[in-house]
Amino acid sequence: MDSTVTLSDVAAKAGVSIATASRALAGKPRVSREMIDRVRAVAAELGYRVDPVARALREGSSRLVGMIVPVIGIPFFAQLVDAIEEELGHAGFELLLADSHGFVEEEIRRIRVFGDRRVDGIVIVPADRTASVQALANVRAGLPVVEVDRATDRPIADFVGVDNGLGMQLLFDHLSERGVTTVAFAGSDDASTNGVERWAGFERLARSHGMRVTASYRGEFSTESGVAAADHILAAGALPDAIVCGSDQIAVGVISRLHRRGHDVPGDVLVTGFDGSELASVFWPTITTVVQPVSSIAADAVSLLLGRVEGGDGATRRSLLAPTLQLGESTDRAASTRGHELG
Amino acid sequence: MDSTVTLSDVAAKAGVSIATASRALAGKPRVSREMIDRVRAVAAELGYRVDPVARALREGSSRLVGMIVPVIGIPFFAQLVDAIEEELGHAGFELLLADSHGFVEEEIRRIRVFGDRRVDGIVIVPADRTASVQALANVRAGLPVVEVDRATDRPIADFVGVDNGLGMQLLFDHLSERGVTTVAFAGSDDASTNGVERWAGFERLARSHGMRVTASYRGEFSTESGVAAADHILAAGALPDAIVCGSDQIAVGVISRLHRRGHDVPGDVLVTGFDGSELASVFWPTITTVVQPVSSIAADAVSLLLGRVEGGDGATRRSLLAPTLQLGESTDRAASTRGHELG
């Protein structure tokens, strides 16, 4: 397979100038109807495809979008990458992927490279809500950026994410119905807006629902952090009625640890997650969680980004999408993992 | 941040011709020592970085490597992407990522686009061991390809993956020590080499260890497939001593389903996974699995690929890496999930 068919090959075979061939293919105005047909036919016959590199050099644009995530290994981010990639594909863009491993320095390096590569836009899940502001200062002038899932403190770019407050509310309404009166929190620190907002939502809602908070632990969005959280909560005294976790990964860590230390979920304590990753539906027990509308987030992010690529401007926007509650066994006392013979 | 510093800016400020500047920066032979220093100093001062697009057009190479995976959502593939990306980064290459969603047509489309983009090489996890041969026929002449994790039937490209036979042997030796005499298989169909080889290994080793095979189910590498497998195995009669699964995802499905239908793992039946994804260590029970040496696979794949990029040729190679066994609770009867109070 060798695609060394250039525009001049097409022009030659069609018996026209290379400029006309270019215009005909691009569907630019002043070209006759028949010319367009003729050139297109020849191009198709020869299997011609524009050279994106030459075009990028000439136009200063590459039909490439760079994306930076903190850890591709977290299932939720993998889903997000997949959704963004698909959405970009519809619009004729490719995805240049980079993993910052949570380091702002890595973000800076990647952002520079993206600029050099003439990407048309950048999709980023900022590693740190304050420090990443510096990273984004390295973005080429005029290059559109959209923050996804996590925002930076300063509104320096469009943002698309989930409404954390609403998510927490869905969770609390559910727990309230289940008769929960004491709760604990196992979430992440203030490095990300999700960490901040989910914690804030938890506190506010616990208060408004008249629930007592027995303990709270704030680490990272990881399973290990969930394990540590469980130990912390157990050390604080009697188990609460429910433990609200900042992510599904954390919930998995919490539940695993509780089980190992002899406590049943949901028999002894209810547990909730956040994200709606596949993990929540395959874990045993399945986890009640707040499902993020990943496809909508991706669609919104890409349309916002491409809107600016095509020259759209205006104030930066924050687009908060409504999540939904997905019930699982982890908040259904009848599903206690102690009582087998369920199905 | 605007990096519109071009080579001619550097040349001008250094008071030399653009040709000399280029040579000095590239470290090409006939340039005087002092010239090199002077140009480099100016370049650093101006913050000059070569324009990869212009270079790509001129050289026909882009320092970009395209990678195609069947599903980025499978944790093991996410890990692989991460490892490959990191390895490429060390060598100064970027990753262009594509998800084939398991479709050969998607692979073809992506391979063509990669060619147009002048990628220097392609890393692919083929969707189908026979059909993907067609997809790879669309690779630009001379463009190096390395298959990772799964190979195509015909040796049309270098391959780096795990030694499935050895992996199965580690598993069987372990099960044998545990006194297992009857086994069932929950794996994938013949669409991938991993599906073929793990099944072949299972059959061969069950026979050589004198174990009776009570049932076998072959679907996909998914949790859902594991659920179906569990139902199939239960329908076949009494539970075997152990169920060997073709992947961690399948194992998770199998265990979840068994639990829901009232059977304990490892109390009633031992279960093993394959891949060594994070899932295996966070699931409850943790899963005994065959850990693929992901970093080594990535390092090998990239060095093989870049070796060919730099002109290396020779017969295609198959590089099989040795996996290791990771013990988990799923094959440790003392860890029965029925007996709580373990930790």
Place this chain on the structure above:
DNA sequence: GTGAAAGCGCTAACAT
């Protein structure tokens, strides 16, 4: 050892 100039493939002024 250094400079001048061609040219990678394309698009967009600027002619005609």
Place this chain on the structure above:
DNA sequence: ATGTTAGCGCTTTCAC
């Protein structure tokens, strides 16, 4: 409506 030409930024002959 179509052709001619410049030039995006770089590397690399080819002259000197």
